[in-house]
Amino acid sequence: MMNTQTLAYGDVAVGDKLPPLKIDITSGLITGAAIATRDFTPVHHEKWAAQAGGLPDVFMNILTSNGFMGRFVTDWAGPDSTIKGVSLKLGAPNLPGFVMTVTGEVKAKDDYSGIVEVAVEGENNVWGTHMSGTVKIELPKEA
Amino acid sequence: MTPEERKDLEEKIHAFVGREVSAPTRGLDDVNAPMIRHYCEVLGDENPVYTDAGFAEKSSKGGLIAPPTMLQVWSMEGYPMCQEPEMDVQRELHKVFDDSGFIGVLGTNTTSEYYRDLRPGDQVTTHCVIDSISEQKATARGIGYFIETLYTFTDQNDEEIGKLVFRVLKFIPNDSNEADASDDSGDDGMPETPSRIASPRGHDNAWWWEAVDNGAVLIQRCKSCKTLRHPPRPMCGECQSMEWDSIESSLDGEVFSFTQIHYPKFPGYPYPLVIGVISLSEGTRLIANIVGCEPEDVTIGMKVKGKVEQVDEKTMLPQFYPLPVDKK
Numbered sequence: 001m002m003n004t005q006t007l008a009y010g011d012v013a014v015g016d017k018l019p020p021l022k023i024d025i026t027s028g029l030i031t032g033a034a035i036a037t038r039d040f041t042p043v044h045h046e047k048w049a050a051q052a053g054g055l056p057d058v059f060m061n062i063l064t065s066n067g068f069m070g071r072f073v074t075d076w077a078g079p080d081s082t083i084k085g086v087s088l089k090l091g092a093p094n095l096p097g098f099v100m101t102v103t104g105e106v107k108a109k110d111d112y113s114g115i116v117e118v119a120v121e122g123e124n125n126v127w128g129t130h131m132s133g134t135v136k137i138e139l140p141k142e143a
Numbered sequence: 144m145t146p147e148e149r150k151d152l153e154e155k156i157h158a159f160v161g162r163e164v165s166a167p168t169r170g171l172d173d174v175n176a177p178m179i180r181h182y183c184e185v186l187g188d189e190n191p192v193y194t195d196a197g198f199a200e201k202s203s204k205g206g207l208i209a210p211p212t213m214l215q216v217w218s219m220e221g222y223p224m225c226q227e228p229e230m231d232v233q234r235e236l237h238k239v240f241d242d243s244g245f246i247g248v249l250g251t252n253t254t255s256e257y258y259r260d261l262r263p264g265d266q267v268t269t270h271c272v273i274d275s276i277s278e279q280k281a282t283a284r285g286i287g288y289f290i291e292t293l294y295t296f297t298d299q300n301d302e303e304i305g306k307l308v309f310r311v312l313k314f315i316p317n318d319s320n321e322a323d324a325s326d327d328s329g330d331d332g333m334p335e336t337p338s339r340i341a342s343p344r345g346h347d348n349a350w351w352w353e354a355v356d357n358g359a360v361l362i363q364r365c366k367s368c369k370t371l372r373h374p375p376r377p378m379c380g381e382c383q384s385m386e387w388d389s390i391e392s393s394l395d396g397e398v399f400s401f402t403q404i405h406y407p408k409f410p411g412y413p414y415p416l417v418i419g420v421i422s423l424s425e426g427t428r429l430i431a432n433i434v435g436c437e438p439e440d441v442t443i444g445m446k447v448k449g450k451v452e453q454v455d456e457k458t459m460l461p462q463f464y465p466l467p468v469d470k471k
């Protein structure tokens with residue numbers, strides 16, 4: 001659930017853990033989000049195309065994974081925060097029927113810019129780490 | 144690949160570095176509230192500054208903004224991606240790799256920076272260059288090269304609003320048969336079912352798999368203290384000797400632990416699929432399939448007997464049957 005109160009920079013400490021987010025991966029999510037990100041590459045909506053590449057079914061596109069990195073951190077930080085960057089390393093694909101659990105922890109703070117670095121990891125219950133990386137988010141000095 | 148072929152390939156690919164992939168292109172749609180709402184709906188993003196104009200107005204944003212992670216969305220070409228794509232510099236580069244056998248492609252990283260929040264009405268223009276190509280690397284997927292493509296995004300005032308580095312691995316698949324399967328369509332146009340994932344063979348364990356290919360399961364033995372060990376590795380954990388030989392296992396054993404794989408079902412594997420940790424009578428343990436009985440009948444401690452069998456066109460594996468063994 002979205003936090004509608006924005007965290008202030010001073011409220012956050014290195015080592016803080018974010019509330020985990022569970023995402024049920026379905027064909028609808030994979031294909032719907034591929035289309036919502038305007039990614040019509042066949043492997044994200046056409047099962048035979050995914051199978052031709054050696055996977056059993058359609059799989060989540062990168063733009064969606066990147067979107068979940070951002071959503072996960074703004075759910076925690078609140079609406080007045082500002083995402084400044086996402087670095088994303090891709091691992092095992094997300095397929096229909098999997099459940100991805102996203103977790104995160106504050107890794108660094110920069111007092112000058114008010115930017116907080118959050119390490120994020122999305123792990124699916126079948127093949128392990130789907131995504132890992134860092135989201136940089138600017139928080140207001142005062143809430 | 145001979146050193147000459149490699150040199151030739153590297154000359155060709157490095158000539159692409161710094162080249163513009165296509166002329167700067169303005170997005171088909173400017174930043175707009177309906178596409179933002181659609182994106183948030185599917186991703187379950189309830190941040191009100193993206194979709195609730197009244198809330199956004201009163202917030203520090205002063206009005207609706209797009210999720211920053213949508214930046215690249217404004218540049219996508221859309222449904223034509225389904226069809227045979229037009230040749231551009233990026234696809235030309237991929238073709239150079241393909242022609243040398245580097246047919247695999249895998250997106251490995253994206254790094255995005257967002258310089259400001261975008262609002263409905265903003266125009267996004269994308270500039271794209273081949274930024275770098277790595278040295279040849281040995282990866283888990285196979286030998287390959289990392290290509291980094293740099294996207295720079297500008298707005299209606301020619302101000303930079305963000306950038307994206309997209310890193311892709313072009314590689315020779317380790318299991319080249321798997322890749323061949325994609326070109327090898329059957330009569331109904333469906334791809335052929337892939338066979339099992341090939342055993343990974345390296346410097347320290349290839350000898351073990353080669354023995355399996357010839358019907359024997361070997362157990363590595365330290366030459367100085369005679370301790371048996373499995374899986375294969377260079378050094379004895381007891382006495383640190385690196386001298387070793389091996390004995391052949393009788394394949395008598397019992398189930399130490401097991402699991403059944405339900406989902407996802409991998410093409411090329413028989414189901415139900417039970418994987419066991421087998422305690423061999425020699426004392427080491429081995430991971431192998433348990434076959435010849437219903438999964439419900441497998442129990443911890445069950446006595447089993449192994450046989451090395453051909454399980455598909457190109458794979459020999461030890462498999463374990465409950466006792467008594469069916470002699471064929």
Ligand SMILES: [Zn+2]
Nearest residue numbers: 365368379382
């Ligand atoms: Zn020893």
